[in-house]
Amino acid sequence: MSIDVSGVSKRYGDFVALDNINLTLPTGQLTALLGPSGGGKTTLLRIIAGLETPDGGSVVIEGNDATRLPVQKRNVGFVFQHYAAFKHLSVARNVAFGLEIRKRSKADVKAKVEELLALVHLSQFADRLPSQLSGGQRQRMALARALAIEPTVLLLDEPFGALDAKVRKELRDWLRRLHDEVHVTTVFVTHDQEEALEVADEIVVINEGRVEQVGTPDQLYDQPANDFVMGFLGEVTTVGDVRVRPHDVEVAVAPGVPGAVTGTVRRMLRIGFEVRISVATEGDAPDVTVVMTRTHARQLELAEGTRVWLTPAAGATTMAAARDAVPA
Amino acid sequence: MSVQIEEVRPAPTRRTPTHDLTRTSGIGLGVTMTWFSLLVLIPLAAVVTTAAAGGWGGFWRAVSNDQTAAAIRLTVTAAFGVTAVNVVIGTVIAWVLVRDRFPGKGMLELVIDIPFALPTIVAGLVLASLYGNDSPLGLNLVNSGWSVYLAFLFVTLPFVVRTVQPVLEELDQEIEEAAASLGASRFTTFRRIILPALTPAIAAGAALSFARAMGEYGSLVLLSGNLPFTSEVTSVRILSAIENDNRATAAAIATLLLLISLLVIVVLDVIQRRVASRG
Numbered sequence: 197m198s199i200d201v202s203g204v205s206k207r208y209g210d211f212v213a214l215d216n217i218n219l220t221l222p223t224g225q226l227t228a229l230l231g232p233s234g235g236g237k238t239t240l241l242r243i244i245a246g247l248e249t250p251d252g253g254s255v256v257i258e259g260n261d262a263t264r265l266p267v268q269k270r271n272v273g274f275v276f277q278h279y280a281a282f283k284h285l286s287v288a289r290n291v292a293f294g295l296e297i298r299k300r301s302k303a304d305v306k307a308k309v310e311e312l313l314a315l316v317h318l319s320q321f322a323d324r325l326p327s328q329l330s331g332g333q334r335q336r337m338a339l340a341r342a343l344a345i346e347p348t349v350l351l352l353d354e355p356f357g358a359l360d361a362k363v364r365k366e367l368r369d370w371l372r373r374l375h376d377e378v379h380v381t382t383v384f385v386t387h388d389q390e391e392a393l394e395v396a397d398e399i400v401v402i403n404e405g406r407v408e409q410v411g412t413p414d415q416l417y418d419q420p421a422n423d424f425v426m427g428f429l430g431e432v433t434t435v436g437d438v439r440v441r442p443h444d445v446e447v448a449v450a451p452g453v454p455g456a457v458t459g460t461v462r463r464m465l466r467i468g469f470e471v472r473i474s475v476a477t478e479g480d481a482p483d484v485t486v487v488m489t490r491t492h493a494r495q496l497e498l499a500e501g502t503r504v505w506l507t508p509a510a511g512a513t514t515m516a517a518a519r520d521a522v523p524a
Numbered sequence: 525m526s527v528q529i530e531e532v533r534p535a536p537t538r539r540t541p542t543h544d545l546t547r548t549s550g551i552g553l554g555v556t557m558t559w560f561s562l563l564v565l566i567p568l569a570a571v572v573t574t575a576a577a578g579g580w581g582g583f584w585r586a587v588s589n590d591q592t593a594a595a596i597r598l599t600v601t602a603a604f605g606v607t608a609v610n611v612v613i614g615t616v617i618a619w620v621l622v623r624d625r626f627p628g629k630g631m632l633e634l635v636i637d638i639p640f641a642l643p644t645i646v647a648g649l650v651l652a653s654l655y656g657n658d659s660p661l662g663l664n665l666v667n668s669g670w671s672v673y674l675a676f677l678f679v680t681l682p683f684v685v686r687t688v689q690p691v692l693e694e695l696d697q698e699i700e701e702a703a704a705s706l707g708a709s710r711f712t713t714f715r716r717i718i719l720p721a722l723t724p725a726i727a728a729g730a731a732l733s734f735a736r737a738m739g740e741y742g743s744l745v746l747l748s749g750n751l752p753f754t755s756e757v758t759s760v761r762i763l764s765a766i767e768n769d770n771r772a773t774a775a776a777i778a779t780l781l782l783l784i785s786l787l788v789i790v791v792l793d794v795i796q797r798r799v800a801s802r803g
Contacts, residue, residue, distance in 0.1 A: 245705060246705075247701050247704075247705070266704075267701070267704045267705050268704055268705075268707050268708065268709065270705075271707075272705060273705070274701070274702065274705040276698045276701070276702060278696070278698060280696065280698040280699045280701065280702035281699075282699065282702075282703075282717055283721070284720045284721065284800055284801060293703070293706050293708070293716075294706035294707055297706060297707040297708050297712065298707060338702075341702075341706065342705070342706075344706075345706055345707065
């Protein structure tokens with residue numbers, strides 16, 4: 197097991213950032229720490245790196261107790277959200293930094309830097325300054341710099357957070373492919389569930405300083421451990437006393453479905469191929485949100501004011517509306 | 525404003541820089557040049573002309589006079605020494621002010637600027653009371669060359685602090701963490717990452733500090749006693765030349781000071797560029 201975190205806690209004054217975290221991350225995997233801002237995921241990553249000291253507990257990296265080791269001695273690669281580029285050094289010298297510290301021979305450094313710049317597709321920018329690169333290029337440089345020291349683990353803190361949507365998506369795919377090539381144990385922090393679901397082998401959901409659930413993207417999406425995980429991984433709506441995803445709600449335009457919730461279409465919003473429908477139900481329950489394709493909505497001849505009967509679709513991930521319920 | 529004018533004009537295919545000014549920037553440049561000429565260029569030219577009036581021989585005689593040469597030696601050495609001290613101490617003070625939290629930090633912030641705010645003659649009085657004849661510290665520097673160093677140190681203290689401080693505040697701490705994660709010790713991180721980022725600011729502060737020391741008068745006259753060959757500085761020498769109605773000598777010394785200051789600023793800039801890109 198590559199990274200073993202046991203009993204780690206961290207407080208900042210009265211604020212509990214991490215509360216007794218126990219976690220084991222296997223070697224060679226790409227793991228996402230997913231959760232809302234301020235939930236403690238970045239603190240955990242920084243504790244693993246040695247940039248932050250835990251109040252209690254221990255961190256073991258590849259069998260070595262690293263709890264008391266300073267960051268310099270942990271041999272971790274760390275990538276920051278805002279690149280943390282050495283502005284006065286060229287791209288090549290940024291990448292070479294860790295190797296020069298390790299007193300490698302000039303020829304070694306040169307060869308390794310060339311290899312890494314090729315890996316991150318920045319060979320032609322070797323002599324540029326970081327300020328002459330785009331955000332995505334800068335982050336690839338930061339990644340090459342972190343990989344240069346052949347780290348035991350690679351840690352990335354919201355690595356794509358500062359980039360625009362398109363570059364973000366490209367880099368995400370690219371990180372996945374890079375990991376398949378390099379196979380270094382990688383942990384990255386993100387608050388974007390789509391990013392986590394798409395890239396990670398395993399996701400750790402962290403909220404309010406606690407681990408809510410650990411599992412593969414499929415496990416988390418299909419069998420959320422609780423309301424929070426279900427809500428964080430995708431949109432959720434409540435039909436009667438069942439929580440379900442909006443695209444898993446069956447809509448009938450005639451009565452006769454057993455257990456159906458009756459309602460009236462209040463609003464229809466067309467976004468690209470899908471239609472988002474708000475259905476007002478009887479009583480003071482909040483509106484039910486339903487998502488379906490345009491074609492489906494047209495087939496049902498839905499319009500504002502249409503009476504509908506709603507049921508959770510068969511086989512959908514559902515959860516009783518009350519908290520602490522077991523998933524169906 | 526320039527955008528509007530650009531829209532009306534057809535985009536010129538070839539731009540000559542002299543015709544590239546909009547009306548506002550034209551006026552701005554005009555005001556700048558007039559102001560600069562009236563206050564700096566014309567007076568400087570006048571001094572250089574006066575100095576040159578006696579020819580090379582006259583100039584050389586004026587500055588190589590034993591007493592004058594001693595004053596120049598003292599002033600330049602002291603200015604260099606004090607600047608070197610400021611580069612180190614000023615950076616340390618700026619570091620403490622930016623990175624450390626301690627009670628009384630706000631007070632210290634305020635006190636740093638006192639040498640700027642105080643009339644220099646008052647500064648001289650302050651120094652004389654502490655390092656003068658009745659020194660409570662038992663340190664009598666009156667009438668010695670060291671008094672010149674002391675006065676220079678006092679008046680130039682804030683320069684490096686105040687130029688380095690904002691740059692240090694802007695410096696992203698993540699950069700230091702990145703260096704540490706790559707294995708760099710605190711010292712290596714300072715030398716290879718922080719120092720290159722601070723160098724332009726340190727050089728600017730050093731240039732200001734040196735220039736100020738070269739021209740200092742008020743704060744040292746009370747303390748130094750202006751003794752020829754021991755504690756007389758160039759500004760005092762210039763004053764006595766003028767009092768003796770020897771304007772050509774005054775101008776010659778002034779011109780030499782000007783050249784030295786210019787040289788130091790250029791050298792500092794060269795050093796700064798080298799260090800900033802070395803890493």
